[in-house]
Amino acid sequence: MRKFLVVVFVCMFFVSGFSVKITMAMGTTGKVMEVLYEQLELFSKEYPNIQVEVMHLPESSTTQHDLLATYLASGNPDPVVFSIDCIWPAEFEPFLVDLSKDYEYFEFEDFFEGSSSSVKVGDKIVGVPWVIDAGMLYYRKDLLDKYGYDVPETWDELYQTAKDISSKEGIHGFVWQGARYEGLVCDVFEFVRSFGGELIDGETVVVDDPQYFNKNVAAITFMKKLIDDGISPRGVITHMEEEARRIFQNGDAVFMRNWSYAWILANDENSPVQGKIGVTTIPKGPEPDGRSSSTLGGWSLAINGNASDEQIDAAKKLIRFLTSKEQQVYKSINDGTTPARKSAYLDPRTLEAFPFFEEMYEVYLAAEPRPVSPLYTEISYEIQVAVHQVLASNKNPEVTLKELSNNLRNLMSY
Ligand code: GLC
Numbered sequence: 001m002r003k004f005l006v007v008v009f010v011c012m013f014f015v016s017g018f019s020v021k022i023t024m025a026m027g028t029t030g031k032v033m034e035v036l037y038e039q040l041e042l043f044s045k046e047y048p049n050i051q052v053e054v055m056h057l058p059e060s061s062t063t064q065h066d067l068l069a070t071y072l073a074s075g076n077p078d079p080v081v082f083s084i085d086c087i088w089p090a091e092f093e094p095f096l097v098d099l100s101k102d103y104e105y106f107e108f109e110d111f112f113e114g115s116s117s118s119v120k121v122g123d124k125i126v127g128v129p130w131v132i133d134a135g136m137l138y139y140r141k142d143l144l145d146k147y148g149y150d151v152p153e154t155w156d157e158l159y160q161t162a163k164d165i166s167s168k169e170g171i172h173g174f175v176w177q178g179a180r181y182e183g184l185v186c187d188v189f190e191f192v193r194s195f196g197g198e199l200i201d202g203e204t205v206v207v208d209d210p211q212y213f214n215k216n217v218a219a220i221t222f223m224k225k226l227i228d229d230g231i232s233p234r235g236v237i238t239h240m241e242e243e244a245r246r247i248f249q250n251g252d253a254v255f256m257r258n259w260s261y262a263w264i265l266a267n268d269e270n271s272p273v274q275g276k277i278g279v280t281t282i283p284k285g286p287e288p289d290g291r292s293s294s295t296l297g298g299w300s301l302a303i304n305g306n307a308s309d310e311q312i313d314a315a316k317k318l319i320r321f322l323t324s325k326e327q328q329v330y331k332s333i334n335d336g337t338t339p340a341r342k343s344a345y346l347d348p349r350t351l352e353a354f355p356f357f358e359e360m361y362e363v364y365l366a367a368e369p370r371p372v373s374p375l376y377t378e379i380s381y382e383i384q385v386a387v388h389q390v391l392a393s394n395k396n397p398e399v400t401l402k403e404l405s406n407n408l409r410n411l412m413s414y
Pocket of ligand 1: 085132186241259299
């Protein structure tokens with residue numbers, strides 16, 4: 001009996017002695033949270049001594065940034081693990097665990113180049129790629145067929161097609177992300193670059209550079225025209241990804257700009273547009289410099305530098321599990337996000353769930369990053385405010401972009 005009690009006691013000591021609790025924070029969009037819980041259940045079977053508590057963050061990347069910045073700066077070890085947007089590493093680097101020695105452990109060579117370079121800051125690696133994003137155009141295949149239109153390749157074609165079909169069907173033409181937050185900046189870069197423009201080149205502000213200024217003005221003017229001419233609803237200036245998706249999924253828009261996660265949801269068996277939609281590249285702006293441009297987005301998993309050694313060790317195990325090929329396939333086919341791991345992207349199960357992935361592979365490879373800077377949040381804020389003023393009021397795009405150049409130059413000269 002005594003022997004038995006000693007064994008029980010030793011077992012209890014080991015279970016509690018080695019059990020570690022970590023908090024994981026993540027934003028909520030579409031089905032990502034639901035699928036994370038399923039994955040964590042699988043993880044707990046493999047690692048019963050690691051307890052993961054989930055902290056729900058809001059949908060907006062901008063709000064998530066502000067909350068995490070406060071947590072990290074406070075010196076708190078929680079959350080231990082969190083997903084970071086691909087534009088944050090340069091700013092958050094001082095607060096994150098350097099994972100450069102774990103390159104092999106996380107099988108870094110398998111990630112899309114855009115995703116892995118987004119987490120490199122100098123010679124440090126501050127996160128492990130989890131999801132890659134690239135902007136894409138969703139369209140109603142059934143309605144384009146009904147009215148005899150081809151899939152638009154240019155913004156002008158999109159405008160004409162959306163105008164005609166939306167007036168005949170009594171629905172919106174084109175929905176996108178026009179609220180004043182990070183999503184607007186992603187859309188702005190696509191409009192601007194597809195018109196042949198650019199806002200920042202390396203560390204130089206080029207908004208008013210003679211090579212780009214007129215194209216930048218034309219792009220922002222076009223965004224405003226979409227609203228003024230009723231192609232996009234007035235409410236687009238309050239839309240984030242989910243508002244756009246709900247309208248499109250409900251059958252209330254011909255076109256939508258969004259990321260891949262909307263595909264699985266819009267094709268759900270309860271979706272009014274199930275089987276009626278297609279996905280293509282972002283349209284080109286006018287000749288001669290018009291081209292298609294997709295903004296690179298995505299999320300990586302990072303570890304809080306204030307966490308204890310045990311927590312950091314447990315966090316690495318969790319991150320390795322969640323970013324493994326098998327889990328990336330699972331996540332992707334269940335919540336619709338795109339795997340940052342190429343082998344998971346090209347897995348037959350993923351390609352079957354996303355018939356457009358084969359064609360979009362090049363788009364993911366060529367997706368264009370937003371400016372890389374520790375001041376990115378401030379840069380983004382200036383762009384958001386400037387463009388949103390044009391969209392929400394009658395502020396002149398030319399004057400606004402001149403002001404934006406000055407503000408960005410002041411900001412970046414420090
Ligand atoms: C997506 C992208 C992210 C971007 C955000 C904007 O989540 O992955 O990079 O900043 O959308 O809303």
